[in-house]
Amino acid sequence: MAYPGGGGYCSGPGYGGAPGGGYPQQDPMYAYFLNIAGQDGQIDADELQRCLTQAGMAGGYKPFNLEACKLMIAMLDRDMTGKMGFNEFKELGVALNGWRQNFMSYDADRSGTIDGMELQRALGSMGYRLSPQALNAITKRYSTHGRITFDDYIACCVKIRALTDTFRRRDTAQQGMVNFMYDDFIQCIMSI
Numbered sequence: 001m002a003y004p005g006g007g008g009y010c011s012g013p014g015y016g017g018a019p020g021g022g023y024p025q026q027d028p029m030y031a032y033f034l035n036i037a038g039q040d041g042q043i044d045a046d047e048l049q050r051c052l053t054q055a056g057m058a059g060g061y062k063p064f065n066l067e068a069c070k071l072m073i074a075m076l077d078r079d080m081t082g083k084m085g086f087n088e089f090k091e092l093g094v095a096l097n098g099w100r101q102n103f104m105s106y107d108a109d110r111s112g113t114i115d116g117m118e119l120q121r122a123l124g125s126m127g128y129r130l131s132p133q134a135l136n137a138i139t140k141r142y143s144t145h146g147r148i149t150f151d152d153y154i155a156c157c158v159k160i161r162a163l164t165d166t167f168r169r170r171d172t173a174q175q176g177m178v179n180f181m182y183d184d185f186i187q188c189i190m191s192i
């Protein structure tokens with residue numbers, strides 16, 4: 001099997017459980033959420049980018065990767081609104097913490113970036129079995145001057161997971177092989 005089985009890291013904490021019941025108004029996070037979400041009470045990619053940039057999540061002085069924000073919203077958008085509601089936002093918090101801990105465990109010198117080899121090791125530890133060629137292509141795509149920042153790392157993790165899930169759904173025999181029609185292939189790739 002070329003990819004992590006049985007749900008991969010999405011079966012970790014924060015996934016699968018029913019979103020917290022009760023009244024969101026009583027949740028201390030709710031005011032913070034509303035402050036980011038603005039009038040419509042939903043967080044879109046621009047709002048999420050602003051929030052994560054202000055929280056210093058991108059490291060350095062650049063804004064948080066907007067592509068990563070879009071990917072994260074799409075990943076957690078259970079009610080298909082295209083934006084992030086309160087429960088989805090809380091799930092994101094859990095996922096972000098997991099990625100951050102994972103990222104920092106590879107960032108030995110605490111520079112806020114990891115190198116290509118470390119990214120490849122991280123992907124391996126998530127269960128992805130990829131050829132050196134595939135790993136090199138990923139590293140090239142997500143690094144800047146050989147270094148990978150946290151937000152680029154997230155973009156990479158979310159995308160490889162989403163594409164793997166899409167592939168796995170079509171790989172009914174679980175053999176790591178699928179026949180794609182051109183139009184279907186484009187739909188899969190372009191919607192992520």
Ligand SMILES: [Ca+2]
Pocket residue numbers: 036037038039040041042043044047
């Ligand atoms: Ca909003």
Ligand SMILES: [Ca+2]
Pocket residue numbers: 076077078079080081082083084085088
């Ligand atoms: Ca939503």
